Amino acid sequence: MTVALSGKEVASRLGQRFPASITESDRDYIFVKPEALPKIISFLKITPEFDFDFLNSITAVDYFDYFDVVYHLTSMKNNRSLVIKTRVYGRENLVVPSIVDIYQGADFQEREVYDLMGIRFEGHPHMKRILLWDGFQGHPLRKDYL
Numbered sequence: 001m002t003v004a005l006s007g008k009e010v011a012s013r014l015g016q017r018f019p020a021s022i023t024e025s026d027r028d029y030i031f032v033k034p035e036a037l038p039k040i041i042s043f044l045k046i047t048p049e050f051d052f053d054f055l056n057s058i059t060a061v062d063y064f065d066y067f068d069v070v071y072h073l074t075s076m077k078n079n080r081s082l083v084i085k086t087r088v089y090g091r092e093n094l095v096v097p098s099i100v101d102i103y104q105g106a107d108f109q110e111r112e113v114y115d116l117m118g119i120r121f122e123g124h125p126h127m128k129r130i131l132l133w134d135g136f137q138g139h140p141l142r143k144d145y146l
Contacts, residue, residue: 002074002081004028010050010082014040029070029083037086038097044073044082045102051075052082055103058110060117062143065089067119069096088119091144098124116141 011025014032021036032040044052056072071084088094098121099106110121111130118139121127129136138145 002079005080005082007083013049014043017043023087029085031085031087034086034088034096037084038099038102041071041073041084041099042102044084050080050082051077052080053077055099055105055109056081058106058113060113060119060141062117062141064143067094067117069113069119071099094119095122096120097122098127100124115139118142 006027007025007030008027011022011030014030015022018036018040021033021040022030023033024031044050052073052075054074054076056074059070061068061070066087066089069086069088073082073084074080086096088096096119098110100110100121101123107124107126108130110124111127113119114121114127115129115131116139128134132140
């Protein structure tokens with residue numbers, strides 16, 4: 001079974017390296033500013049102390065006033081997991097930086113979040129719908145979708 005790293009402990013280490021990039025941390029997760037996301041995730045992947053070499057999933061949660069984008073990372077070598085979150089506000093023109101350059105497995109997952117929740121991933125090489133057709137109106141997993 002994978003051991004979940006404490007978000008507080010990892011946030012403390014990341015806060016030294018990336019000041020003002022961590023907005024919140026808890027036992028279960030770390031919140032980072034959207035613009036700092038690629039730097040932090042890349043650091044977590046290439047630093048031997050963490051070695052998060054596997055991206056389990058990317059998903060999003062709609063809270064009406066804002067959306068959380070959630071990343072589940074795993075270190076196969078160290079048998080550890082970590083949850084990174086970022087928050088975007090509003091209902092229109094939601095943008096988060098893409099991490100496809102860091103994890104190729106993010107390709108379809110970012111497209112799925114875009115398709116179903118309407119969050120665009122800036123820098124994604126092929127940002128288009130993956131489950132629904134191009135003319136489909138709206139994003140069906142949003143709470144305000146009719």
